[in-house]
Amino acid sequence: MVGGGNWYTGENYDPDPNLKIWLDGKIIPVQEARISVFDHGLLYGDGVFEGIRSYNGRVFERDAHLRRLFHSAKAIQLEIPFTYDEVDRSLDQTLEANGLLHPERDAYIRLVVTRGVGVLGISPRRTWKPKMYVITATIQMYAPEMYEKGMPVIVSSFTRNHNNAMPPRIKSLNYLNNILAKMEAHDANVGEAIMLNHLGHVAEATGDNLFIVRDGQLQTPPTSAGILEGITRATVIRLAREAGIEAVEKDLVRMDLYAADECFLTGTGAQIVPVTSIDRRPVGRGTVGPVAKFMMQAYEQLVRSAPKKEEVPTERGLRAQPA
Secondary structure, three states, rough: OOOOOOOOOOOOOOOOOEEEEEEEOEEEEHHHHHOOOHHHHHHHHOOEEEEEEEEEEOOOOOHHHHHHHHHHHHHHHOOOOOOHHHHHHHHHHHHOOOOOOOOOOOOOEEEEEEEOEEEEEEEOOHEOEEEEEEEEHHHHHHHHHHHHOOEEEEEEEOOOOOOOOOOOOEEEEEEEHHHHHHHHHHHHOOEEEEOOOOOOOOOOOOOOEEEEEOEEEEEEEEEHOOOOOOOOHHHHHHHHOOOOOOOOEOOOOOHHHOOOOOEEEEOOOEEEEEEEEEEOOOOOOOOOOOOHHHHHHHHHHHHHOEEEEEEHOOOOOOOOOOO
């Protein structure tokens, strides 16, 4: 029961048996998609991933996601066993295998790279054969009514990872910090938990970036606060500025949340979801505000009108593999 009812359809969370997985360059049935129990991605969370969406059969912000994947891998000195173009093609190959390239189909794409099989010790020098796989399915982060009426959240007691401990800008397979805060949200019967950093500044929610509105200004924590450099976050900032809404990155504290006129969360999985109460305190009037409504509409319009892959500019360097 989370934030107004159990919106899952059942207790069996096994994947669709008809699902096809891209694993190390091959499309295989989900039942045959296997990773070794000695893979350091499983043993130690040693790996990176991306969550990507496709709308109407078109991958949204594919290059931004792939650049972030390669940057995350570079940060942990993980060599992805495929080229940038091969990884790029794997997205469409997996979508096609699952019938999701159709112009009337939407999908969620999970792209994962693990360190590979190794010994029972944490050293990445004693591993080999990194694994890569792609899942294309669907995702529902929050109950549908939360997008219409808003979502209650809490401020978590768990501190966001320090930038010099486990940098949140690395989209790694180790999400335990986030999971602990998410469990706290479950215990409070709300949809999400907002995490503060070691300085008491607002960082982000467990799987989303955060925005507030104060006196007409859109505010969001900077990357230095300990956040994932969200692609939806960047899109929202751009859309706001194009619409004449002042959007700034600034350090926020808990009181800024309580004093906000509006609040909403952004992420690839969540898209844009409004927040109407924080720690049982109403945000503004306790209803979805005008800026949140506008951003949700602008975002939906953008993703539905995004250019097809062949329409995206491909000047030299734009789609090059990150150095």
